[in-house]
Amino acid sequence: MIGLVMAGGKGSRMKIDDEKLLLKYVHPTILHVIFALQNSECFSKIIAASSPHSPKTKEMIQNAGIEIFETPGDGYVKDLNLVLKSINDDIFVVSGDLALLDEEIVTKIVKAHNPDGLWTSYLVTKDFANSLGLKPKYAITFQNKECYFTGISIVNAKEINNLDSVEEIYHILNDKRIAFNLNTKEDYNLLGSS
Template sequence: MIGLVMAGGKGTRMDISNEKLLLEYKKPVIFHVIDALKNSHCFSQVIVATSPNSPDTKHVLEQNRIETLSTPGNGYVNDLNFLLQKMSGSVFVTSGDLPLLDEKIIQVITEKFNSENVWTSFLVSKKFLNSLGLESSLLVNSDNIECTYTGISIINVNKIKNLNSVKENYIILDDKRIAFNLNTRKDYELLNSS
């Protein structure tokens, strides 16, 4: 399985001058995600996808000998589709802004993946997210529970024939380590106060 970190976003909701994934939480946020993937020992390869929107992140990663792939920077979905067309096998996709991600929760997630499914997205319930002081406007209903995406999916790329007709499976996993992603300055302040 390949571990793919999406790190090419603009981070516009943060309203800061620096790139979001280089914000410090003991170390730059992106390194929490990369280290968690590597330390889980679940992946044959860990790759970080950057774009023209994240030149500083790309530079820091390359200085640290982290393998990067360049995307056009046309948004998360478009950039992910661009990358998946060049890959095969199972791909664990995560956004790069999950500072609490660790190897243990990655192991739990990979064990829950059924390779018969084409696309499995991991969700947290809106109720759980709100209990952490976090909010999301991007909601999805799973088993009559209002949920939000965590930014983590596992994709069996070999089973994708047409990106428009992919059936998405959901697994709800209420865990702070995958619920806490940095979207706003308030999220970052909350992270640093915890």
């Protein structure tokens, strides 16, 4: 399995001058994610998808010894699809803005994964996210519960022929280590109280 860190976004909802993934919570956020993947020892290789929108983040990732997959920065879904089309393996996809991610939760997700699923995405319930003070913008209904995406998916890229017609499997995992996507200043400010 390959670990893929999505690290090429603009971070426009954060409304800050610097790149979002460089925000510090002990370490820069992007390094928390990279260290969690490395320390889990679950991956044969770790790569990061970068774009022209995040040159300083790209440099930090390269300095950490992580391979870069250059994307055009056309949006999360388009950039992710570009990467998936070029890799013939199972891929653990993670957003680079999960500041509380650690190797324990990464290992738990990887070990519990059903290899028969083509695309498995992890969710947290709205109630759980709200209990942490988080108010994500985009929700879906799953098992009669309003849920939010965490930024973590496991994709069997070698079995996917057409990315437009993949049936996604969802799992709810209410754990703050995967709930804290840093999308706004408010999200970042909540880290201190977590």
